[in-house]
Amino acid sequence: MAQPAAVRGEHGTHFLVAAYGIQGHLNPARALARRLAAIDGATATLSVPLFGHRRMFPSSSPDDQEVSDGVIHYAPFSDGQDDGSWPTGSGDETARRRRASCDSLSAVVRRLAAAGRPVTCVVCTLNMPTVVQVARAHGLPLAVYWIQPATVLVAYYHYFHGHGDGGIAAHAADPAYEATLPGLRRPMRMGRDMPSFLADDATGTGDDLSQMIVRGFREMFEQMDDEEVIMKPCMVLVNTFEALEETALEAIRPYLGGVFAIGAPVVPLAGAGEDQAIHLFAQDEEKRYMAWLDAQPPKSVVYVSWGSLLTYSERQAEEILRGIRRLNLPYLWVVRREGRSPEVDRLLLATAAAVPEGMVVEWCDQVRVLSHPSVACFVTHCGWNSTLEAVACGVPAVAAPSWSDQPVNAHLLAEEWGVAVRAEREADGVLTGAELARCVELAVGSGDMATAIAASSRAWKERVREAVAAGGPSERSLRSFVKRVQELEFLRSN
Known part of the structure; x- marks a missing residue:
């Protein structure tokens, strides 16, 4: 205190x-x-x-x-x-x-x-x-x-220094357009990799x-x-x-x-102390969710969190639960009470009774969760803090970006570092249950992609530990x- x-x-x-x-x-x-x-x-x-x-x-x-x-x-x-x-x-x-x-x-x-x-x-x-x-x-x-x-710093710098009006805006209506920025190894695709605020500005569609x-x-x-x-x-x-x-x-x-x-x-x-983070949301269930994780088999839990700002519509919550049921794996899902609708509340209550092998919490200590040996996969919105934490903890990810720098972060996770599968949202921004299940199975299943992602995750975890x-x-x-x-x-x- x-x-x-x-x-x-x-x-x-x-x-x-x-x-x-x-x-x-x-x-x-x-x-x-x-x-x-x-x-x-x-x-x-x-x-x-x-x-x-x-x-x-x-x-x-x-x-x-x-x-x-x-x-x-x-x-x-x-x-x-x-x-x-x-x-x-x-x-x-x-x-x-x-x-x-x-x-x-x-x-x-x-x-x-x-x-x-x-x-x-x-x-x-x-x-x-x-x-x-x-x-x-x-x-x-x-x-x-x-x-x-x-990578986002490079994008913003060049957007405001000649590449915005001079190139990106001219092709902004084409989601497949690839913007080549000085020094970057790969071009940034307008509709997929560009920071959302720049894409909105280039097209004039931002709120x-x-x-x-x-x-x-x-x-x-x-x-x-x-x-x-x-x-x-x-x-x-x-x-x-x-x-x-x-x-x-x-x-x-x-x-x-x-x-x-x-x-x-x-x-x-070692020696850094225990006081690593501030949490602006209550963690009343901390002992309960950590004890629950302790009871799960190694690399079995699907952890789902979309950060501290995004909320879930009723349809999005339904789709995530469909995907989790389809996987038939234990899950830990963070759904903040702040901004949660009564419809989502009722859905979560019904799910808790019908699907007891999972747990929904309002907030959690994410690094403790990602460091737990029972966690197999992280379904993430790709905020930069979450992105770094996933890589540092060596947890394979399903990247489901929404806005701001998140599309770039998803690109880095999936294409630059090879530690994630990128999920595709529908036109209205909803991640369907079928797509969620498909991506988790690719990321941590028995196929070649999962094997490659696991190896990359271990390698990057070690490199980050060396860096810090x-x-x-x-x-x-x-x-x-x-x-x-x-x-x-x-x-x-x-």
């Missing part, structure tokens, strides 16, 4: 890591902050919007401006909508929330300085242009923490939220190009490993001065970044 942080003088390099307070941004940002704080001469504070902070620390007092877990500090800021609601994409609301974020985060920077812990470098997760404004206002160096794969996100990305890249950016050349930390994306990393380095592959450990390491080991490439890259920041700090102070 975190306690109110004591006000005390601290010296050395102090990183302020700013992130959105949602599961997919929070955990990589927190892992980065804790790793920075473990480096001699460095400390770190994590700052997320107030709603997310309160979910992280529900027992803290509303008056607490800062808490500490003994390793890093947590100092929330207000984004002008402290109930956690999603932005609508309207210009007036965006401007209001931006002003609120800038004012509140600036107050955090001033308060930390007054407490004797001045910020010396700001790090922000992707698509937070307001944080760049705050860093500039306070004369602070800034680095971007790219929490998607380097208000999609358009707002693309505007944010565009502005972020403009800021990264700006000669007035405090840290130049622009520093980018990428949550990936050299071994996984060597080609993409080499492709983007000529354009962005400082690119560091600092992939955060997603598997517990103490003193390994990931740690060396992070230390190189810190050294670069400290050199800049020395130059600025002299």
